[in-house]
Amino acid sequence: MKSISGCPMRFESLKVFFKIVRNESYFKIQIITLESLDIFEAALREEKIDYSKHFSSMIKKSESLSLILRDSDICLPGPGKYVLFSNTRHREFVQIVFIPTLEEKLSIVGDKYIVQAYKYKNINELLKIASKEESRIESHFGSGLDYFESVIMLVVSSKSKFKEILSSSREMDSKLGNSFFLQMKLNGLVDKLLVVRNGDRYRVNTSKSVLRHIGKRIGYDADSVV
Structure with missing residues (x-):
């Protein structure tokens, strides 16, 4: 070492x-x-x-x-x-x-991205490497979702109760006004560990950066979804 x-x-x-x-x-x-x-x-x-x-x-x-x-x-x-x-x-x-x-x-630490950073002379170069790796991870999470899952993720980032999620999802896409279909998609996101369920309440299990990437893929601004 x-x-x-x-x-x-x-x-x-x-x-x-x-x-x-x-x-x-x-x-x-x-x-x-x-x-x-x-x-x-x-x-x-x-x-x-x-x-x-x-x-x-x-x-x-x-x-x-x-x-x-x-x-x-x-x-x-x-x-x-x-x-x-x-x-x-x-x-x-x-x-x-x-x-x-x-x-x-x-x-x-021994992480290959940290080890690669040794050749650089200041912390800014190290932060650039970390930022690139973070972006790669965010892209991986976002690209694994279909359109409806992506919409639901954005809604759940600001709504927690099922009725609220149903109402907001319907406003973004009428097909998500079907409670059975919405529940099926929510269950899938829970299985993927991208959403956490506690009774009738839900919350996203990803960072704001991941949500922004998801929104960008489907043409929405994640920060404006309410």
Whole structure:
């Protein structure tokens, strides 16, 4: 795992942590961070630290580092190399705060669009790549709908009750004034997870950008549908 400059990542906020792990036989360290466990584990792998994961209710003796995920009170089986991943302070562990830099996090993510962005020199180029990928996804969602489904999606973006949806859909296309036909189409959108149903109420499960793309395909302005 390398930085934009090609140098290996060092995770500066974990410098003391890695020094302890490599030089001490026994320790109890708690990692405090706003990052996900995946990010921290990626840092361990990058530094080639062998470890095993345990819930605090099932900690076993291990010669390698034991990464503890808390689900109960902690009872250690004996001296060892213990790392608690939790933001709730434990008085028996030494706290170390993990705050990776943006560059470190980008190197960890591993998403091909992020990796491709390393060759660019500023965040604007990265945002352009993200925007292009977002547009591709929006196009995919919108192009998978027929005309009537598209109309219903636009209506449901502003109406929630079935009677309201029926009335507004009829105004946009008379064929959608048939309650049976409308219900069939709504059920199909629910099955596709594009609409969520809660009793007699419905709501769209897509972004505003997707709705705008849907509206554009059928000649409507999604923002003006009321």
